[in-house]
Amino acid sequence: MPSETPSTARSRRSGVSSSPARRWIWRAVFVFALVWIAAHFITLGALKWGPAVRHDATVLGQMIAVAAFPLLFLLAFGTRSPLRGGIIAGAVGVVALLAVLLHS
Numbered sequence: 203m204p205s206e207t208p209s210t211a212r213s214r215r216s217g218v219s220s221s222p223a224r225r226w227i228w229r230a231v232f233v234f235a236l237v238w239i240a241a242h243f244i245t246l247g248a249l250k251w252g253p254a255v256r257h258d259a260t261v262l263g264q265m266i267a268v269a270a271f272p273l274l275f276l277l278a279f280g281t282r283s284p285l286r287g288g289i290i291a292g293a294v295g296v297v298a299l300l301a302v303l304l305h306s
Contacts, residue, residue, distance in 0.1 A: 236291040241267035243298035
């Protein structure tokens with residue numbers, strides 16, 4: 203009788219297979235959502251803290267968001283632990299949200 207690890211035996215009993223590819227896909231979706239939220243709030247915040255002309259502020263916010271999006275995405279996947287990457291991307295989103303809400 204072959205020996206099974208406890209996690210394998212548990213996943214067979216529960217009927218849920220947690221493959222590395224499935225975890226990677228969920229992690230990618232989660233990170234994409236966090237990074238998109240950060241980029242969205244950067245774009246919204248530029249209207250408040252950017253140049254006085256509305257069009258210029260929107261363009262500046264979009265340029266910052268376009269530059270930050272791939273950097274945050276790579277940073278979230280480049281960390282050693284998945285939790286650390288999500289925390290970094292989430293923290294940038296929270297800072298961008300606070301910049302939108304608190305800047306008057």
